[in-house]
Amino acid sequence: MRKLLLLLSFMTWSLSAAPSLDYQVQNLQGELVSLTEFKGKVVYLDFWASWCGPCRKSFPWMNAMHQKYQQQGLAIVAINLDEDKVLAEKFLTKLPADFHIRLDPEADVASKFDLQGMPSSYIFNRQGELVQTHLGFFEEKSAGYENEIVELLKE
Amino acid sequence: MQLKNRSNISKALAIASCSLLGHSAQASANTEKPDDWKVDAAIMYYGEEDRVQAVEAIGNVQKAFGDESLLDMKLVVDSLTGASASGAVAQSETQTFTRPSGNGQYETASGETPLDDTFHDTRVQASANWAETLSPVWKTNVGVNGSKEFDYFSLGLNGGVERSFNKDNTTLALSGAYTFDAIDPVGGRPVAFSSMALRADYDTEEEYRAAFDMTRMAGSEDKKTMDMMLSVTQVLSRRWLFQANYGLSSVSGYMTDPYKILSQVDDTGTTQSYLYENRPDSRLKHSFYMMTKGALDAGVIDFSYRYTTDDWDLNSHTLETHYRYYFSGRFYGQVHLRYYQQQAANFYRPFLMAGDPLPEYASADYRIGDMTTYTLGLKFGQRLSGGHEMSYRLEYYQQNPENSGFDLVGQLQDHDLFPEVKAIIAQVSYSF
Amino acid sequence: MSRTIISIAIAVSLSACSSLGVEPWEKDQLARADMALDSEKLDLALDDHIYFSKEGSSGGRSLAGGGCGCN
Numbered sequence: 318m319r320k321l322l323l324l325l326s327f328m329t330w331s332l333s334a335a336p337s338l339d340y341q342v343q344n345l346q347g348e349l350v351s352l353t354e355f356k357g358k359v360v361y362l363d364f365w366a367s368w369c370g371p372c373r374k375s376f377p378w379m380n381a382m383h384q385k386y387q388q389q390g391l392a393i394v395a396i397n398l399d400e401d402k403v404l405a406e407k408f409l410t411k412l413p414a415d416f417h418i419r420l421d422p423e424a425d426v427a428s429k430f431d432l433q434g435m436p437s438s439y440i441f442n443r444q445g446e447l448v449q450t451h452l453g454f455f456e457e458k459s460a461g462y463e464n465e466i467v468e469l470l471k472e
Numbered sequence: 473m474q475l476k477n478r479s480n481i482s483k484a485l486a487i488a489s490c491s492l493l494g495h496s497a498q499a500s501a502n503t504e505k506p507d508d509w510k511v512d513a514a515i516m517y518y519g520e521e522d523r524v525q526a527v528e529a530i531g532n533v534q535k536a537f538g539d540e541s542l543l544d545m546k547l548v549v550d551s552l553t554g555a556s557a558s559g560a561v562a563q564s565e566t567q568t569f570t571r572p573s574g575n576g577q578y579e580t581a582s583g584e585t586p587l588d589d590t591f592h593d594t595r596v597q598a599s600a601n602w603a604e605t606l607s608p609v610w611k612t613n614v615g616v617n618g619s620k621e622f623d624y625f626s627l628g629l630n631g632g633v634e635r636s637f638n639k640d641n642t643t644l645a646l647s648g649a650y651t652f653d654a655i656d657p658v659g660g661r662p663v664a665f666s667s668m669a670l671r672a673d674y675d676t677e678e679e680y681r682a683a684f685d686m687t688r689m690a691g692s693e694d695k696k697t698m699d700m701m702l703s704v705t706q707v708l709s710r711r712w713l714f715q716a717n718y719g720l721s722s723v724s725g726y727m728t729d730p731y732k733i734l735s736q737v738d739d740t741g742t743t744q745s746y747l748y749e750n751r752p753d754s755r756l757k758h759s760f761y762m763m764t765k766g767a768l769d770a771g772v773i774d775f776s777y778r779y780t781t782d783d784w785d786l787n788s789h790t791l792e793t794h795y796r797y798y799f800s801g802r803f804y805g806q807v808h809l810r811y812y813q814q815q816a817a818n819f820y821r822p823f824l825m826a827g828d829p830l831p832e833y834a835s836a837d838y839r840i841g842d843m844t845t846y847t848l849g850l851k852f853g854q855r856l857s858g859g860h861e862m863s864y865r866l867e868y869y870q871q872n873p874e875n876s877g878f879d880l881v882g883q884l885q886d887h888d889l890f891p892e893v894k895a896i897i898a899q900v901s902y903s904f
Numbered sequence: 905m906s907r908t909i910i911s912i913a914i915a916v917s918l919s920a921c922s923s924l925g926v927e928p929w930e931k932d933q934l935a936r937a938d939m940a941l942d943s944e945k946l947d948l949a950l951d952d953h954i955y956f957s958k959e960g961s962s963g964g965r966s967l968a969g970g971g972c973g974c975n
Contacts, residue, residue: 512946514947514950530946530949532945550953630967640928642925647967648967649967705941706925707925708925709926710934711934713941715941719963719964719967759963761965767934767939772936772939778964790964814959843960845959871959
């Protein structure tokens with residue numbers, strides 16, 4: 318009985334790896350880089366894909382946020398989950414991004430974050446702690462998202 | 473799939489906003505930026521060989537309000553002309569029938585299936601539906617629809633809720649509708665099983681009129697329908713999804729077709745009189761539907777099966793498939809096949825025997841008799857610039873009514889009482 | 905002991921049910937416009953209308969809606 322409980326708790330513990338910045342992703346040149354390079358800033362991590370409709374809407378907004386708050390220490394990092402890099406590049410030619418683009422084609426990091434849907438965004442404070450998670454992108458809620466960022470930038 | 477998915481129930485975030493059931497997945501790679509408006513229009517021609525012809529035009533407009541609300545509006549106009557089988561049987565003699573209004577009559581040549589060509593009707597139908605995303609896992613919709621034609625009026629309300637589970641891999645939907653129909657037949661609704669008054673049987677117009685009026689009842693009739701559907705949609709794999717629906721429908725009110733009759737024949741199969749049909753005033757129907765749809769590299773394929781059963785003992789099986797193939801990124805061809813088989817309603821009979829007592833209900837409408845139908849269709853679609861799409865569809869639809877076990881007496885054996893009905897469907901659609 | 909077995913059995917079967925499906929980032933094919941269940945909705949509506957008028961049964965795919973005097 319006790320062995321069973323130990324086994325179950327071990328399984329759940331090892332599999333529920335929490336979202337954090339301690340992961341490596343690819344940059345557009347295909348090199349492995351760590352997300353820890355953004356520590357010290359307020360990080361808005363967004364998982365997107367070329368085929369995702371709401372992602373199309375979120376890009377202009379993320380560009381606007383980058384424009385407004387980059388100086389104050391906001392780092393927007395959009396992690397692409399397309400299996401084929403070409404699809405991401407096509408998307409970016411139509412919707413260019415001023416913010417950071419990273420790639421996670423095998424969805425390793427996405428699995429560790431245990432994404433519940435697309436797109437998903439994770440906001441980390443300057444200490445690198447996860448403070449907010451958003452599922453989907455809704456125009457109506459974007460003002461609310463912005464407020465969260467502003468609050469964290471004040472710290 | 474690993475157990476890890478279970479561990480985050482406590483976080484209570486359970487969906488993808490790229491939802492399963494249709495609305496927001498506008499991920500076509502050709503659109504420059506997402507558009508709030510989506511318009512679909514189509515015009516269709518339906519033509520049966522020697523019988524009914526119809527033209528139908530549909531316009532559908534969808535407007536998104538933000539990312540959580542969607543308004544869907546539809547307008548349909550259709551126009552019907554031509555003749556349809558009245559239910560009377562073919563005879564070796566010429567037959568004369570009185571028109572539903574009582575004004576005038578029409579003849580059927582010997583050996584021909586009696587067809588009533590009185591109907592030239594235009595119908596207008598409008599509907600509006602509002603869909604709302606309430607939360608990451610709940611969606612709801614509500615709608616209203618109405619239609620009007622010369623002798624018919626319909627008004628309905630519908631609503632539904634959807635709940636998604638397991639990262640939007642599973643969606644459960646429950647919907648219901650209530651519809652009220654009012655029928656005001658041309659000439660007034662006929663008295664059930666009354667005998668058709670024929671001008672030739674009377675000396676004067678007044679006597680004929682009096683007899684005709686005896687077969688009529690004043691006022692309109694109505695019919696109320698309550699529908700409910702439970703639906704489960706499940707993602708099977710990266711490319712395949714599946715849906716299963718259970719539907720329950722309860723109809724009460726006037727379901728008799730006021731324009732259909734039955735021939736009452738003697739032992740030699742010769743018609744003695746024509747009686748107006750009579751159907752039950754309630755019907756409880758069940759439907760079971762399953763479908764699967766697959767995303768192929770250069771196309772799409774779907775298969776579906778539906779079984780229906782009701783308390784009229786009309787059971788049916790439907791098998792259907794669509795296979796689309798993309799010849800290029802912009803041009804596709806699609807094949808449509810449908811097989812339908814139905815078992816006659818328990819009160820269906822192709823004719824009545826003059827000597828026998830009248831049953832409680834009877835109808836000779838081949839559309840509720842034993843029947844097998846086949847559809848073969850071909851569609852071509854072209855994606856134009858700016859996300860516009862144009863398509864053309866041509867289908868062949870054949871209905872094969874069958875004798876569900878009635879003995880054909882006398883001269884009835886010399887005629888085809890269950891003729892095939894062949895129809896062509898042609899349609900052009902445009903969406904942007 | 906039996907209670908443990910039952911609770912494990914339930915957990916395993918629930919997770920088996922929940923394991924049917926794909927991860928959110930694997931929905932590229934299903935997100936295609938032609939994979940939506942209501943793609944070609946006009947065709948389906950026109951078809952439903954034809955078969956509702958010419959056959960004895962209706963519905964199944966969606967609520968049998970819209971009355972008309974043709975049946």
